[in-house]
């Protein structure tokens with residue numbers, strides 16, 4: 197899809213496909229350097245991290261393992277409660293592994309901080325985080341994130357894995373939606 201395919205549903209493009217790709221090149225180079233000679237397990241958080249996992253992993257110069265987890269926050273509404281339920285657990289045993297959690301976006305940080313302590317309790321050698329996007333002003337908990345694509349404003353964004361009501365994940369760019377899409 198390109199911005200024209202969105203018609204008037206698109207408010208504006210925040211990050212183009214080219215900008216995302218250029219930043220992914222840099223992140224991949226950093227990860228390659230940091231994990232040189234080690235055996236990396238990348239853990240993607242479904243569904244949002246599908247795009248960043250695919251694009252980041254393909255840019256690396258070492259063969260990595262990829263595994264997936266699906267989690268959901270308890271509680272209604274769009275705000276994260278920090279209480280998390282595992283919908284799909286990892287296949288891999290984390291004992292002694294170097295783990296890199298791959299995320300689409302860090303908003304309040306509550307989901308990720310829960311995930312971090314959950315994975316750390318499984319005896320890995322290390323756990324780090326890579327996220328394409330982060331909203332620094334929305335942070336409710338401090339999470340130490342090793343690799344950040346872009347810091348963005350607190351506005352709701354879609355595309356590049358991120359959805360509104362399960363749609364727009366397949367946009368190759370990140371953008372904001374026109375108010376009428378939300379039913380306002």
Ligand code: IMP
Pocket residue numbers: 244276278300301302303304305306307308351352353354358359360
């Ligand atoms: P939190 O960091 O625990 O608040 O929750 C992060 C999760 O909320 C992400 O993994 C997304 O699934 C979702 N999320 C947060 N901000 C946005 C957004 O702007 N657009 C789409 N989903 C979002």
Ligand code: MG
Pocket residue numbers: 241242243244245299300301
């Ligand atoms: Mg996510």
